[in-house]
Amino acid sequence: MPRLLYINEKFGHDATIILDSGDACWISVGKKGVLVRSHRHSFWGGLLGGLFGPKLYQERNIYQALSVAQALAATVRPVPQIRCKDMMLRAFCTTVWQCSSPERVKAVLNDPALLAA
Template identity: 85%
Template sequence: MPRVLYINEKFGHDATIILDSGDACWISVGKKGVLIRSHKHSFWGGLLGSLFGPKLYQERDVYRALSVAQAILATFRPVPQIRCRDAMLKAFCTAVWHCPSPARVKTVLHDPALLTA
C-alpha cells in the first residue's frame, strides 16, 4: 500500500508519496503549474530526486492543470491519508496514490480521457 512521506503546505505546496514499487513521487503545485518527479526512496534520492529525477508530468498552464485536477477528483476515490487543504495538491496526490509505479503515474496523467471526464 502506498504511503504519504510528507505534505508541505506551509512553505510551498508539495508532497512526496512512496508507491507500492518503492519509488517516491514528488508532487509540486504552484502558481507556475504542476510538476511531478519520480526518484528512488532514500535520503539522497529524496533530496536530489525532487530536483533531478525524471519528470512524470508537467503542466505550466494553471487552468489546464486545474481541469485535470477536477477530472482526477471525479475519477478516483478519495484517500483519507491525504489531508491537504489545497484542492489541486490533493487531487494530484490522489492520482499518484492510486498508481503502483512511476510509469503508471505518467500514463494516467497523460491520458486524454482524463481531460474529458
Template identity: 90%
Template sequence: MPRLLYINEKFGHDATIILDSGDACWISVGKRGVLVRSHRPSFWGGLLGSVFGRKLYQERNIYQALSVAQALAATFRPVPQIKCKDMMLKSFCTAAWRCSSPEQVKAVLNDPELLAA
C-alpha cells in the same frame, strides 16, 4: 499499499508518496503549474529527487492544470491518509496514491481520455 512520506502546505505546496514499487513520487503544485517527478527514496534521492528525478508530468498552464485536477477529483475517490487543504495537490496526490509504479502515474496523469471526461 502506498505510503505518504510528507505533505507540505506551509512553504509551497508539495508532497511525496512512496509507491508500491518502492519509488517516490514528488508532486509540486504552484502558481506556475504542476510538476510530478519520480526518484528512488534515499537520503540524496530525497534531497535531489525533486530536481533531478525523472519527470512524469508537467503542466505550466495553471488553468490546464486545474482542469486536470478537476478531472482527477471526479475520477478518483478521496483517500483518508491525504489531508490537504489545497484541492489541486489533493487531486494529484490521490491519483498517484492509486498507482503502483511511476509508469502508471505517468499514464494516468497524461491520459487524454481522462482529460476529456
C-alpha cells in the same frame, strides 16, 4: 500499499508519496503549474530526487492544470491519509497514491481517461 512521506502546505504546496514499487513521487503545485517527478526512495534520492528525477508530468498552464485536477478529483476515490486543503494538490496526490509505479503515474496523469481502465 503506498505511503505518504510528507505533505507541505506552509512553504509551497508539495508532497512526496512512496509507491508500491519503492519509487517516490514528488508532486509540486504552484502558481506556475504542476510538476510531478519520480526518484528512488533513499536519503539522497529524497533530497535530490525532486530536483533531478525524471519528469512524469508537467503542466505550465495553471488553467489547464486546474482542468486536469478537476477531472482527476471527479474520477478518483478519496484517500483518508491525504488531508490537503489545496484541491489541486489533493487531486494529484490521490491519483498518484492509486498508481503502483512511476510508469503508471505518467500514463494516468498525461491521459486521465486511463483511470477508468
